[in-house]
Amino acid sequence: TTRYERDPKLRQQALSFHGYTCMVCGFNFLKAYGDIGRGFIHVHHVNPLFETGEQIVNPKTDLVPVCPNCHCMIHRDKNNTLTVEQLKCMLK
Ligand SMILES: [Zn+2]
Ligand SMILES: [Zn+2]
Structure with a gap:
């Protein structure tokens, strides 16, 4: 992860805008796990x-x-960071 991904202010702004659902697979921790999953998601730069x-x-x-x-x-591949769209296409 990059330092932008770890910056709490940027993270919060991104999440208020995009929400807490994975943009690749649609997973949502609150929906899947209930309260313990609230507010949990990674942020990718x-x-x-x-x-x-x-x-x-x-x-x-x-x-x-x-x-x-x-x-x-x-x-996964350090020399070739995938885009959200690319990974979405690979997801079965
Ligand atoms: Zn996902
Ligand atoms: Zn990332």
């Missing part, structure tokens, strides 16, 4: 090219909610 630069991050377009499983798959 969609523009890894700029991970190391001082870039202004737009939480609406640059950060997306994904469940930990999908998030791991997105980053």
Whole structure:
């Protein structure tokens, strides 16, 4: 994960906009687990090219909610970070 994904302010802004449902597989922790899952989701930064630069991050377009499983798959190949769309197509 990148530091943008860990920034609590950006994370909160992204989640207020996108909600808490995985954008790849549609998993929602509150729906699946009840109260204990409330507010739980990973946030993925969609523009890894700029991970190391001082870039202004737009939480609406640059950060997306994904469940930990999908998030791991997105980053599985370190040399080729997948997009949400690419992983969605691979999901069976
Ligand atoms: Zn997912
Ligand atoms: Zn990520």
